[in-house]
Amino acid sequence: MVDVQKTSSRLLSLLSLLQTHRDWSGDDLAQRLGVTPRTVRRDIDRLRELGYPILAFKGPSGGYRLAAGSQLPPLLFDDGQAVALALALQSAAADSTIGEDATRALATIRQVMPPRLRQRIDLLQITAVQPPESGDTSAVGTPLLVELSRVVRAREELRFDYGHDATGPVRPPRRTQPHHLLTWRGHWYLIAWDLDRDDWRVFRVDRIRPRTPTGPRFTPRDLPGDDVAAFIIGRFRGTDGSASDWPCRGEVVLDLPAQAVAPFAQDGIVEELGPDRCRLSLGSWSWTGLAAAIGRFDTDAHVIGPPELTSAFAQLAERYAKAAATSPSAP
Structure with a gap:
């Protein structure tokens, strides 16, 4: 024994x-x-x-x-990882997109925690409040996001019914070539080339009901301006796609899922790049302020541009290094 x-x-x-x-x-x-x-x-x-x-x-x-496998095996967490995971799930539970899944995951983890960790979690209860949004705030289920993410990466044509009123006139499904899945101001959007209208369209994901099977593979098109953030802002403003709402705006790739970044991106634009990567376009009043805002996501950031953002990260790194090297003075 x-x-x-x-x-x-x-x-x-x-x-x-x-x-x-x-x-x-x-x-x-x-x-x-x-x-x-x-x-x-x-x-x-x-x-x-x-x-x-x-x-x-x-x-x-x-x-x-x-390595990664076809199924999720049992995982082993140390005390710090278990507490951090539970707190993250508490915050995610308020997200209309993944709230139900986060709540079930939290209950599963808490059930197998030793009493000392459960006590720490109970003492650190978090209430995460989502900012109010105007208009329809219908929840987007995780399976729908996963499927849309898959067809975007696979470059497969997608047919779907679009809208809410199932009792209205019957409309033919939209035939599209999906290019980008992103979030902006609390909603998920799909940017796609509409095959019937021969033009780009932006679709609210919570109004999409996919049809199966998906269509053939397609060759990706170049988005006007080759800038997702400028394109989506321009479409909603009815302009040519100029993203000049902030004096300083930059783009980075974060080593985090889009669903983890979206609730905290405020008016930033988050584009899904894969299961564990996303592109974040964010604005601020200064370049150092923008770099500091990106740093709060606590993960590796790969700067896409502009050079001013790279310089701001270097300036902050120098300041933080000096602060870390400075010994606190005795009272």
Whole structure:
């Protein structure tokens, strides 16, 4: 019985190391766990039997990497990660787009938490209030966002019914080539080329009811001005697409899902680029203010432009480095 407990504990420790998203050599894992490389190989096989997709790569000592699989296996979080995840889900629960899924996920995680962590969560209850929006605020389900994201990336033609009133006159479905999925001011939009109208159109996602199957693949077109942010702002203003609402406006790519960024982007424009990446177009009264606003998302940011934003990040980095190096004076 003791050996079984030691093996289970060692497997959890091994899984925790592999989840740090780096390559581990067999010798390094053996040293961390206090076992032989042969034991590490056996434990890797046990984790694979439990459904964890662990890749092996060649080298002087061999190595291992936890890869993405076709199904979500059980995950292991340390105390800090578990608390952060629960608080993030509390905030997301107020989002009309993913609120129901976030609430169910939070209940699942809280159920398996040890009492000490549940107590910390209960003491840090968050009430997230979404800003009021004019007009229709119908919720957009996660499955719809996932499907639209898929057809945008796959470059597949999409047919859908558009509108709310199912009792009105029957209209033919819209035939489109979807190019961009984004959020602006609390709503999700699809930018697509309308095949019947031979022009670009902007569709509210909560009014889209897709039809299946999807159509053939298409060759992407160039958006007028090649600027998604300027295009969407111009369409709603009835202008030529000039995004001059702020004196300073920049674009970055964030290593976060669009759904995680959208609730906090205010009047910024968030474009979905993949399951874990999005493009954010945001404005501010100054370049340093814009860089600071982007920094609050607490993830890696890749600047698209303009150069002034890159310079502002460098200035802030220098200021923060000086602040970090300054010792607080004694009272």
